Amino acid sequence: MKITLIAGARPNFMKIAPIIKAIRAASKEKSNISYRLVHTGQHYDDKLSKVFFEELEIPEPDVNLGAGSGTQAEQTARIMVEFERDLIRNPTDLVVVVGDVNSTMACTIVAKKLNTKVAHVEGGIRSWDMTMPEEINRMATDALADYFFTTSRVANDNLKNTGVSEDRIFFVGNTMIDSLLTNLVKIKRPEVWGKHRLEDKNYLVLTLHRPSNVDDFKKFETLINAIDESAGVPVIFPVHPRTKKNYDQLSIKPQFVVPTDPLSYLEFIYLVKNARGVITDSGGVQEETTVLGVPCLTLRNNTERPETVTMGTNEMIGDDIDALKNALANLKNGKWKTGETPELWDGKAAERIVNILEDMN
Ligand code: UDP
Secondary structure, eight states: EEEEEEESSSHHHHHHHHHHHHHHHHHHHTOOEEEEEEOOOOSSSSSTTHHHHHHHOOOOOOOEEOOOOOOOOHHHHHHHHHHHHHHHHHSEEEEEETTTTTHHHHHHHHHHHHHHHEEEEETOOOOOOTTSSHHHHHHHHHHOEEEEEEESHHHHHHHHHTOGGGEEEEEOOOHHHHHHHHHGGGOOOHHHHHTTTTTTTOOEEEEOHHHHHHHSSHHHHHHHHHHHHHHHHHHHEEEOOHHEEEEEEEHOOSSSSSEEOOHHHHHHHHHTOSEEEEEEEOOHHHHHHHTTOOOOEOOOOOOSTTTOOOOOOOOEEEHHHHHHHHHHHHHHOOOOOOOOOTHHHHHHSHHHHHHHHHHHH
């Protein structure tokens, strides 16, 4: 079976790395799966792309479609045009997409229109929040995909409720957690550690890049000020490039919040693992903190990863500043729930995916 694997943006790379490793391991045992890796070029900044290929030992992509940035429609359209050309030249049995970025949706539409089957890794998760571009990507992808590799039973139910038959849904676990567990032995102390004299559990980590938090300057400023006033310890803030444009325009002088460049994966995980807590609006970070048992304050009103709240260490803070301050006070006083690891988030999701793909042959 010939597979075309799609990756385009930072949160995709940790999801594809273990799948590639599992395919390579299987091929040593005479598996008949071969793969071709397509990088859409949605993220092209070295700090969001190249460093992840190096650290996660992902082989060079067979092609980079060079999509680059732009509005939602510009970027999606460019990926579609380029991937259509590529797929016509390089037909495949199955296109495998991961996550919920524009590349996920764009390549799914292209593949289906060329009568090629699609499998969605991380299919079925839903925030039900149609103001999130990612939710639209998830819904459009899942409306078209043929097979779904899911991270939770809730995701299975979401798919079944839209009429997907059970034989197309495979609950395999979480490939992002495969990467986390494999790489824990390699994590690296980032430079910011020494520079700001960080110590275990005496600092927080902050990541923000969702339009709902960073596009309205006033709201963004209020959030940073509230965190700065209540944290009481350094707050390391690796700033996503989409966030940086706006952050640079705020007229604030935080005392505790320390903006830095985006960190490499191994540095970021080091920082999260040893932090007192993490404040975020990222999807992947909610999952990583749950597995690491680190308190997570999510600055969103909903999550497509409910198991991180019901079982894990995640709490939804929304955009209520008082709730944020209360949560930070609880964190300071050591009052936070301890969590459990969700079912099948055990580091073996990619192996399960490859076993299923072999049976599809
Ligand atoms: N991440 C990283 N360096 C950073 C910030 C995040 O390596 O400076 C990783 C993090 O470990 C997680 C992923 O990037 O695996 C999350 O990506 P992002 O927040 O961009 O996407 P989302 O999960 O919100 O879709």
